Amino acid sequence: MRFHPRTEISFSFSVSIKYVNIKNVNGNIIGIEEYTKTTLACKTSEGRPAANITWKKISKKGFITDLTKNAKYHISRLESGITIAESSIDLKPKREDNGSRIICEAINKISNVTKKEVTLHVQYPPGKPYFQFFAQNEFAIDGKLLQDKLIVKEGSHFIVICKSDGDPSPICTWAIENDPKSPNLTFTNITKKHRGSYECIAGNVIKTFPEGETTDKESTAGLVIDVLYQSKIIRFNVIGIEKTREHFEVTENETIVFICSVDSNPASSISISFKQRELGRNENTKSLVQIKKVNSCFDNGVYQCLAHNKCNDKPSLENLTLLVRCRPLLLPEFDLEPNITSAQNATVTFEFKALAHPTPEFQWFKLSGSTWKTMLTDNKSKIKTLEHYSSLSLSNITEDDYGRYRLRIQNEIGFLEQLYFLNAYGKPDPSTMFAQLREYVTEASAILQWKPGFDGGSEQMFILRYKLESEKNWTKIMIPDTGDETMHYSLIYLESDSVYHSELISVNSHGKSMPIKLTFKTKAKQQTVDSTTTWTLICVSAGSFAVSIFAVVVTFLCCKFTRQRNTRTMTISQTAEVIPENQNQTTFYLDGINTIHEYEQLDGHSLEDREYTEMQTIKAGDDSNRDYLTPTI
Template identity: 50%
Template sequence: MTSEGRPATSITWTQLSKKGIKTDLTQTAVYNISELDNRMIISQSSIDLRPLRRDNDTRIICEATNKISNITRREVTLHVQYPPGKSHFQFIAQNEFAKGGVLQDNNKLIVKEGSSFTVTCRSDGDPPPTCTWNITNDVNSPNLTFTNITKASIGLYECTAANVIQSFPKYDKKKAASRAILDIDVLYQSRILQFIVTGKEKKWENFVCSVDSTPLLIPDFDLKTTISSAEHVAVTFKFKAFAYPMPVFKWFKLCVFSSKILINDKKYEIKTLGLYSSLTISDIAKDDYGSYKLMINNTVGQLVQYYLLKANATPDPPTQFTILPEYVTDTSTILQWKPGYDGGPRQTFIVRYKLEVEKNWTVRSIHDDGDRTINYTITDLYRDSLYCSELFSVNSIGKSMALNLRFKTRV
């Protein structure tokens, strides 16, 4: 803002939210004063904003005044463009069978065979995003409709929400998108496909009963869906299914708006034996990082499993860092946390603690042995004392953000 006057003008900046909350921006402004012809003083003030989506529809107010004038006021309303947010689904039953359908928080939809229903995909964004279902024939609509669904429709369905963001100051357009996966499970009556008895009279040797089954992950299989790796090495994704009739496995590399089916060549090696399939990616380069998809089909249904190949990175911070109140004594306590993603290289957890009134920390290292929850006991504490503790993870790349916790020993 530029203002003329004598004496010099005072300029203030305020941001007013949709809820009427005021934020003073004056301290972030750049302010310059110059004199014209020894008569007029020119005051200039500017602010540099990097608005977020929560700032949409907020007002930026600039006010100028000096000792002999009333306040001059100008304001502008921010229109913040932002990419699509996380998509969500709405389930609408269309017949009696579908009324018992359940859409769970993890986007898994459970319906009975014969159900007719529509699932609507929605996402926020500015401009409002367009939602498309990415199936064999793309559904250019946010609505995915099934009529008298059968078990052949079991599987994962991907919805893409996309919009076009206007980029400043070049005024070019950037396409942005987000994806969400709907997992449809159809409950149906099993059928006995074969019942075979072999043996001799009065001496039965073998009974075989074959029941149809849509592909599933075999119980207790060590499935790793995210792998971090350095370049110029090889990694392998694996899957073992439980299915009848025998399924067909197909591997894909996911691109921004499409997918590429993979075949055996110098880069990829696909091994399939019965109910087991693996994909090995050799001599990893930057272009190989990203998402992969495995489709498992038989005549009963379909299963889709997604994988992610990431570059080695610093570990994610641990989660749910807390103490176990029932184990707090006058001289000890137990800290508990859940490991975060290790970033690829093996991680080690660092626990630091000290009396709140002291400066020196006691430091302990705990290796990540793959446990889902870690309990660590601290001893030799002072009774009836307040302690500060800190937890973070390190690997060969770097360290995670630290988590802080305060606790007090018993009297």
């Protein structure tokens, strides 16, 4: 056997990388949904030695990011020793990666770098829609868009545009009836009925990689439209009481509850008032409840509820009429005259207007002595009653008509009584029964009496004047009215067996009466007895005369002491107007009076116990400064 020697020859060859591809990519752009895991695989051509594959990302702004460290690498070897290299990376792109380039590069020892790049088109669904507001008139100028809430005034014209971010760009529409598939929501003259929520839908279509399937994506957002409008009262009544006709009827001393409710946006300021006086107020509310105690007829009338908010040009107003069942009261605006002063023969009218419900009855009375007597319409008196009004007219006023009157006003709830006073005004009436007390006539004195007439409603005095029948001059004396039914006055130092003429006049601050006249005569002097008889009488009386002298002295001293305590001095006046010195000073009209005794009445006396300090004589040339003691009646 012959062995042939073996010769082994070794040789190697290299194959350069011709290309590199990214699998499943047609074109240079791939669409990927944001945050969706996507795998990119890069495969080289045959090559020897095996290719080295790297990945990198270049952003729009040129920033380069090496992605190789997270890549997977695999080599496939053929029998010929040639290799095919593959590498893959996982991506979860964000929208910020949109437009970035992903580059796969392959290289071996004998080839240059071969690369393949694709541009990322990162797709994402619509984001939450947002809104833009555009005012179209002056009412809408103050409109406020606060994210998903729009606040506008009633009457506004405006447009709201719905927008959304997404890739591809979303299409926005409003989910309302008859929507023209427009992103614009338009209102012309919006009212409160348009308040509510409106939904905007944003949608787009995303194409998946690598399958190429499409998916509809959408996002929604709600817009709340709040329409501001004026406050308007929708209810104003009394809780628990039904309205009768045009009013609410309650009874005095009852406690009631008012309620006033409004429709408004925003909330309102509400107040309840009566006769311009506020009973209650509430702010930032839509209702006001007010409790009230109904005390009397004065609570009867129209109550008001006022409401307003910032949208009101003027407040909303609602009236409520409260009719109170109440006892009678005087109508406040009625001008009552309970005191009337009138002259005689005139006509006067007492009036009253009541505030009461139900309608009251009226009854008039006159005080006669201590008894109230019911008055009826007759020739003298006329009573007129009409619903809440009553009057009493008195014609041809006489002395008997002066005094107190009473009106009783009554209904089923209660009653009221009103007093009236008719006061006299005028000059006094003449006195009557002017006469001489014959049993008291002496040689030098006389007592006159009379019954005073009606004083005319004012303090009266009497002027008594007298004179001898043969003389012209009069002596005049002023005498106060003591209030006695019959008055007396004593004239002294008269001449015996003489005829006197006298006159009596009543006077007050308004005038004087007609005089009444009286003629009287003093007694004649008694016949003189003879001297024997006279001496006999003197002797008989001598013993008693001494006793009398002593008594007169004692009496004089007592009178003097009493006068110092209780009397006041009478003076003579030469004026036609005399003002007494008492506390209630009154001017008396005394026409044609030359000599007047002005004095004050003693406490506890009538015309008794007078003291004269001076008196003017009747006759010219007589002793004009004689002092006289006051006569005692």
